[in-house]
Amino acid sequence: xxxxxxxxxxxxxxxxxxxxxxxxxxxxxxxxxxxxxxxxxxxxxxxxxxxxxxxxxxxxxxxxxxxxxxxxxxxxxxxxxxxxxxxxxxxxxxxxxxxxxxxxxxxxxxxxxxxxxxxxxxxxxxxxxxxxxxxxxxxxxxxx
Amino acid sequence: xxxxxxxxxxxxxxxxxxxxxxxxxxxxxxxxxxxxxxxxxxxxxxxxxxxxxxxxxxxxxxxxxxxxxxxxxxxxxxxxxxxxxxxxxxxxxxxxxxxxxxxxxxxxxxxxxxxxxxxxxxxxxxxxxxxxxxxxxxxxxxxxxxxxxxxxxxxxxxxxxxxxxxxxxxxxxxxxxxxxxxxxxxxxxxxxxxxxxxxxxxxxxxxxxxxxxxxxxxxxxxxxxxxxxxxxxxxxxxxxxxxxxxxxxxxxxxxxxxxxxxxxxxxxxxxxxxxxxxxxxxxxxxxxxxxxxxxxxxxxxxxxxxxxxxxxxxxxxxxxxxxxxxxxxxxxxxxxxxxxxxxxxxxxxxxxxxxxxxxxxxxxxxxxxxxxxxxxxxxxxxxxxxxxxxxxxxxxxxxxxxxxxxxxxxxxxxxxxxxxxxxxxxxxxxxxxxxxxxxxxxxxx
Numbered sequence: 001x002x003x004x005x006x007x008x009x010x011x012x013x014x015x016x017x018x019x020x021x022x023x024x025x026x027x028x029x030x031x032x033x034x035x036x037x038x039x040x041x042x043x044x045x046x047x048x049x050x051x052x053x054x055x056x057x058x059x060x061x062x063x064x065x066x067x068x069x070x071x072x073x074x075x076x077x078x079x080x081x082x083x084x085x086x087x088x089x090x091x092x093x094x095x096x097x098x099x100x101x102x103x104x105x106x107x108x109x110x111x112x113x114x115x116x117x118x119x120x121x122x123x124x125x126x127x128x129x130x131x132x133x134x135x136x137x138x139x140x141x142x143x144x
Numbered sequence: 145x146x147x148x149x150x151x152x153x154x155x156x157x158x159x160x161x162x163x164x165x166x167x168x169x170x171x172x173x174x175x176x177x178x179x180x181x182x183x184x185x186x187x188x189x190x191x192x193x194x195x196x197x198x199x200x201x202x203x204x205x206x207x208x209x210x211x212x213x214x215x216x217x218x219x220x221x222x223x224x225x226x227x228x229x230x231x232x233x234x235x236x237x238x239x240x241x242x243x244x245x246x247x248x249x250x251x252x253x254x255x256x257x258x259x260x261x262x263x264x265x266x267x268x269x270x271x272x273x274x275x276x277x278x279x280x281x282x283x284x285x286x287x288x289x290x291x292x293x294x295x296x297x298x299x300x301x302x303x304x305x306x307x308x309x310x311x312x313x314x315x316x317x318x319x320x321x322x323x324x325x326x327x328x329x330x331x332x333x334x335x336x337x338x339x340x341x342x343x344x345x346x347x348x349x350x351x352x353x354x355x356x357x358x359x360x361x362x363x364x365x366x367x368x369x370x371x372x373x374x375x376x377x378x379x380x381x382x383x384x385x386x387x388x389x390x391x392x393x394x395x396x397x398x399x400x401x402x403x404x405x406x407x408x409x410x411x412x413x414x415x416x417x418x419x420x421x422x423x424x425x426x427x428x429x430x431x432x433x434x435x436x437x438x439x440x441x442x443x444x445x446x447x448x449x450x451x452x453x454x455x456x457x458x459x460x461x462x463x464x465x466x467x468x469x470x471x472x473x474x475x476x477x478x479x480x481x482x483x484x485x486x487x488x489x490x491x492x493x494x495x496x497x498x499x500x501x502x503x504x505x506x507x508x509x510x511x512x513x514x515x516x517x518x519x520x521x522x523x524x525x526x527x528x529x530x531x532x533x534x535x536x537x538x539x540x541x542x543x544x545x546x547x548x549x550x551x552x553x554x555x556x557x558x559x560x561x562x563x564x565x566x567x568x569x570x571x572x573x574x575x576x577x578x579x580x581x582x583x584x585x586x587x588x589x
Contacts, residue, residue: 077447079454079506080494081379 033128033140034102038093039067039121040113045091051112052095055104058144061094071119090121096131098141184413185277191421192284195407198400199291203230205396206298210305211582212390213453213505217572218306219385219582225301225310229317233294236322238263241293242286245326246334255337258330279411288407292352295404296325299356302505304363306382307370309564310577312556316549320359324548328355328541343537344529347408349468349518350541357512358545360503366553367562369502371569379497382504385583387452394456398432401463405470424470428463431470431482435462435514438486446490454493457506458486464511465518472525481521485514 040048045062052060066087073086097105106123114120133143178186207226214222239262243250247258265283266273275281297317304313329351331338345351372380384390405428411417439458443451462482466473473481492509501508519538522529556562563569568576575581 077449077451078381078383079451079497080447080490081381081497083379083381 032099033131033144034097034099035126035128036093036095036097036102036105036109037124037126038095038109038113039065039069039090040093040109041115041120042089042091044113044115047112048093048109051108052105055108056101057095057097057105059095063092063094065090065092069119069122088119096128096144098144181277184411185275185280187412188280188410189284191409191412192280192288192407195403196284196288196291198403199288199295199407200400202291202295202397202400202404203298205393205398205400206295206302208389208393208396209456210302210393210505212386212388212393213302213384214305215382215572216385216583216586217574217581219574220578220580221310221573222301222305223582224578225305225313226298228310228314229297229301230294232314232317233297233321234290236318237290237293237326238286240322241326242289244323245289245293245329246285247330251336255335255340256331257327258334258336278413292348292404293321293325293329296352296356296359297321299353299507299511300360300363303360303503303507304367305504306573307563307569308363308367309560309562310573312560312562315556316359316363316552319552320549324359324545324552325355328544331541332537338537338540341537342528342530342533344522344526344534345468345519345537346470346522347405347467349464349515350538353464353467353511354515354519354538355541355545357508357510357515358542359549360507361501361512362546362549363553363562364501364503364508366550366557369500370504371566373502374497374500379494384453390453390456394459397460398429398463401428401432401467405467409471420471426475427470427473427478428466430475430478431466431485432459432462434479434482435459435465435486435489438462438483439490442487442490453506454490457489457493457510460510461485461489461514464514465521467515468518469522469526469529474525477525481518481524484521485517488513488517 038048042064049060066089068087071088073084073088075082075084077083093109095105102125106125109123130139131141131143132139203226207223210222210226211219240260242263243261244258250259250261251257252259263286265286266275266281270281279285297320300317300320301313330336332343332345332351333339370382373382374380402425406421406424409417409421409424412421436455436459439454439461440450443449443454462485465481465485466478470478489506489509492513493503493506496503496508503509516538519534520531522534523531553562564573564577572581
């Protein structure tokens with residue numbers, strides 16, 4: 001475990017996916033959806049949003065989080081007293097994409113978020129068990 | 145007498161008025177022009193009223209400064225303390241303080257303990273009294289002096305924030321404003337023994353600011369630091385909740401200081417006095433600016449980033465430093481006096497932390513250390529001041545206030561306990577002691 005992240009404020013909380021839809025649709029389309037989780041420097045959020053929009057991403061979840069990784073913490077001074085900031089503020093993105101689009105989105109995030117300095121962040125790609133659009137009941141690729 | 149004449153003139157019939165226009169015009173003119181002897185009295189009184197409400201506004205300055213520098217969970221309590229202490233000072237200064245501070249010929253112990261009596265104002269319209277027209281009205285003098293007394297108490301509240309119980313603090317404030325402050329103030333401003341020695345303290349670097357500072361220092365030592373402030377030999381900073389409020393508070397204090405120092409000229413009855421007041425305004429402003437700039441530059445050099453809270457303290461230290469003598473310095477001297485004040489603060493804040501004395505808003509460096517500096521600095525520009533007399537007076541006032549404060553703090557601690565419980569302190573005084581919060585929409589609860 002090279003780092004941990006503590007969520008503070010979730011703007012669009014991920015839903016607990018119910019089993020109702022999977023029972024009706026029978027998961028016929030298989031695992032064709034990926035979840036990309038990325039942590040980036042807060043000032044890069046707008047660049048990343050533009051970059052992933054250009055490669056066809058139509059939605060994402062954004063949270064303000066704090067954590068540490070290779071960057072670890074840093075020291076600040078307040079009224080003459082030094083103190084360590086153990087958890088660095090970051091932005092966490094969660095983007096669900098089709099299997100085919102995943103590589104392109106990861107590349108877009110990486111390009112847009114990179115400064116070359118320590119603390120640029122990480123990207124994780126996970127298989128997504130299921131996606132479901134609440135309004136219509138569509139699942140997986142149709143739900144994105 | 146002049147009132148009677150006015151009312152008689154008003155009752156003259158319209159016809160009579162038309163017939164006697166020239167004479168009446170002359171009579172009215174003579175009536176509305178103040179007598180020469182009155183003019184000085186009128187201007188000085190007016191000056192005291194304007195200066196008095198400027199110094200009054202410093203209560204708002206202290207409240208905002210402290211609200212900004214305490215953590216969000218203690219803001220409502222800090223505001224409650226500021227509101228209560230000013231109001232208590234207003235009551236107890238008239239009940240006891242004013243005549244204890246200005247006994248006139250009525251000393252209880254000559255030049256040491258003033259008169260024990262309730263303040264009485266002049267009758268309405270000065271009817272039936274021979275007012276002393278060489279000075280100002282009693283009402284304006286009382287109003288002006290009261291504000292200084294309240295400022296002294298405000299200094300204490302900031303240093304002891306976030307951990308002291310409300311009621312023991314307020315009892316201390318009553319003793320401070322009714323007894324401790326007036327007695328030592330009488331020694332200088334009431335014409336007591338320090339004044340006779342030749343002690344110079346124009347507007348109160350020692351009489352007001354160091355007194356608040358000594359009381360705060362004694363209290364901070366007896367009370368102990370906030371939980372978690374000093375852990376494993378390290379200082380754990382507790383950043384203030386709102387630096388915008390702290391900055392507003394500092395600017396309000398800066399504004400109020402023009403009344404604080406300017407009004408302490410005590411007379412506005414001659415062109416010389418008016419010129420002196422304007423000189424005081426200019427020096428006061430310059431010194432504050434120099435204190436702020438000194439702290440700005442020094443924190444940049446020492447910590448690689450400027451520290452706003454230190455810059456705010458630096459401006460206030462500049463103001464305290466010039467308060468003992470805002471009249472005689474040139475603008476250059478005022479700059480240097482204020483800048484040294486700013487430097488003192490930047491070094492004194494970490495020094496107190498090293499001694500594990502937790503002063504939440506920096507009141508002790510600003511009001512006590514810069515107050516001592518300002519009192520000694522009088523010697524550079526005012527030939528009437530003697531270094532040994534200044535130093536002796538600082539020590540006498542410091543010893544008196546420290547001993548008196550320590551006795552009161554220790555008695556209160558034994559009777560009621562000064563500190564809130566550990567749980568209340570961690571929860572925050574707003575919720576635990578008041579049951580309300582300054583920022584309910586933003587807190588995690």
